[in-house]
Amino acid sequence: MKVIAINGSPKSEGNTYHALKMVTDELENQGVSTEIIHIGNKNIRGCIACGGCFKNKNEKCVIDDEVNEIIKKMKSADGIIIGSPVYYASIAGTMKCFLDRAFYVAGSNGGLFRHKVGASVVAGRRSGEVATFDHLNHYFTLAEMFLASSNYWNVIHGRDPGEVLKDEEGTQIMRVLGKNMAFLIKLLHNNSVPLPERETKIMTNFIR
DSSP states (O other): OEEEEEEOSSSTTSHHHHHHHHHHHHHHHTTOEEEEEEOTTSOOOOOOOOOHHHHHOSSOOSSOSHHHHHHHHHHHOSEEEEEEEEETTEEOHHHHHHHHHHHHHHHHTTOTTTTOEEEEEEEESSSOHHHHHHHHHHHHHHTTOEEOOOSSOSEEEOSSTTGGGGOHHHHHHHHHHHHHHHHHHHHHHHOOSOOOOOOOOOOOOSOO
């Protein structure tokens, strides 16, 4: 059992990293291996809407960069955590570019992340965290993933790197999230009830 955690902050060991580390530490305590991948400082451009991943069906984005290697890791994992700092009450720019491409490839190739366990975490100074948390969760719900929850929204507060460690409630939220995520992953591994069959996606436009 393995979980891939994506750090979307430009800072390799900023507050987003510390939030992810709290969750992954708890997952490790529960017997689930983890890997944190830092993408927030990479030169990752956004989706160019070419539709190549849909046409080619090779589980790759036509932009050949590190995103494709990370997609492979996400596909082979049992769970995925995505973490972002708050940028203007939303997802950090590089993280948004990464998520748009990774999840479009996954959806265009038969649902690569379908029925994996997902969780998002947000680190912020003061406000905009819940809006960012909501934006991150859109990717999971579109991909038919199972969301792990905690005892509050998965946000933690701090400005300077490491300051989130002083957020007593926030640190508990991350610990509980790790425990609940580990439980869901183990449940999926041990459950004898078959997963729902995949339906062919129906797409309609609002204007006909």
